[in-house]
Amino acid sequence: MPLVKPFKATRATSDKAAHLISRTYQDYDKKELKAQLKYNPYSFLQILNPGYKYNQEISGEERFNLVRNRFLEFKEEGYLTEDENSCFYIYENIDPHHTYTGIIxxxxxxxxxxxxxKKHEDTLHNKEVLFKDYLKTVGFNAEPVLLTYPDQSEIDDIINQIKTTEPTYDFSTTDHNRHKIWSVSDNAVISGLQAQFEQMPHLYIADGHHRSASSALLAEEMGAEKQSYNYFMSFLIPESQLNIYEFNRGIIDLNGLSKEEFLIKLDQYFRIQNRGMELYQPSKKHHFSMYLDGDFYSLYLRKDLITIETALDDLDSQMLYDLILKPILGIEDLRTDDRLIYSYGKHDMLKVKKKVDQGLFAVGFGMFPATVEQIKSIADADLRMPPKSTFVRPKLPSGLLIYEF
Incomplete structure (x- = not known):
């Protein structure tokens, strides 16, 4: 049974919350990032980009120490304060298309x-160690791991009752997102939520495998010194609220094959239809989209030729690797081969098409998104998806709530 605990969050004062939180760092292009740093002194990006103050690109341990300094300065200036009591935090995010509500x-x-x-992705050890060292130096974590659980009406009822009260935060940001947080310190409510999670055999990581793995390394190194190192901040939401998108693939060359030779090799495992300039998006699993030499193609798996023995065998990103990327295009390592480029599904196949037309890719592939059921089945079997098999939302903003060690 999972242990779900309240904690004392460090968070922005109410008047600065809308200015302080930031999107995921990778969401900013260079111009937008520079504008945020220049015109918003309260932005959490000021903490994450400490070299901006000195007009320097800083990395490694030096950057980690400066991040720690900026964080302490935000606390000293009163931009950030720590709650007096341990709380669960009910967080609701409303964007133009979805509403997500869960427990931090x-x-x-x-x-x-x-x-x-449970996990469904492998992690890179060097990346785990790097982020572990970062956490150890800066002394806080500002991005929760996204966990999911089967929908429970009892948890929904408790959350809905809490939402009838005045929120701690209620503000909107310039990306058209509305953010609400309710701080829950009542022991009876906390115990009621914990009792519901104690009945679950497992929780599943939806997003944040490296963050959780790094936290486990940190606990192994520091957990005996302080209990807070033995926990990591998470956002728990029911499975029905997850939105899962695919990652498209772009390949730089055809591994020495001509267009015609490549199509003949694909024909062994797929029914191929040239759709010309019609943008084709797969509508179910085992259907693939391909853009090659100015044309879109649909690829339908010849199922009688494929034996599916495990949950991983049934995953489209694994099929793409097993049937095309490795045997035909010669891509062995999905993490390190620089001939393979990933683009998440929000940008759809039009972005891939543009790069093929520009000559940056030789061919691009799109897939139908994986499902929650596939993620769970693979995790339950202790298997691991290929890298970049899912792009999961919600993505929580940085600095919304901060877990200090």
Whole structure:
């Protein structure tokens, strides 16, 4: 049974919350990032980009130490304060298309290690160590791991009752998102929510495998010194609220094949239809979209030629690797081969088409998004998806709530 604990969040004062939180760092292009740093002194980006103050690009341990300094300065200036009581935090995000509501809490690294919190992706050890060192130096975590659980009406009822009260925060940001947070310190309510999670055998990581793995490394190194190192901040939402998008693939060359030779090799496993300039998007699993030499194609798997023995065998990103990327295009390592470029599905195949037309890719592939059921089946079987198999929303803003060690 998962251990779900309240914690004392460090967070922006109410008058600065809308100015302080930031989107995921990678969401900003260079011009927007520069504008934020120049014109918004309260932005959490000021903490994450400490070199801007000195007009320097700073990396490594030096950057980590300066991030820590900027964070302490924000606390000294009163932009950030720590709650007096441990709380669960009900967070609701309303964007132009979706509403997400869940619980921000701290989770046990022991549950992560014991597979009570289940994984579906592999992690890179050097990346784990780097982020572990970052957390150890800066002393806080500002981006929760996204966890999901089966929908529970009892949890929904508790959350809906909390939402009838005045929120701690209620503000909108310039990306057309509305943010609401309710701080829950009532022991009876906390115990009621914990009791519901205690009935669940497992939780599943939807997004944040490297963050959780790094937190586990940090606990192994520092957990004996301070209990807070043995937990990591998470956002728990029901499965029905997850939105899962695909990552498209672009390949720089055809591995020495002509267009005609490449299509003949694909014909072994797929029914191929040239759709010309008609933008084709797969409508179900085992259907693939391809853009090659000015034309869109639909690729339908010849199912009688494929044996599906595990949950991973049934995953489209794995099929693409097993049937096309590795045997035909010669791509062995999906993490390191620089001939393979990923583009998440929000940008759809039009972005891939543009890069093929520009000569940056030789061919592009699109897939039908994976489902929650596939993620869970793969995690339950202790298998791992290929990298960039899912792009999951919601993506929580940085600095909304901060977990200090």
């Amino acid at each position: 809490a701290s989770m046990s690294t022991e549950d992560y290690e014991n597979n009570i919190i």
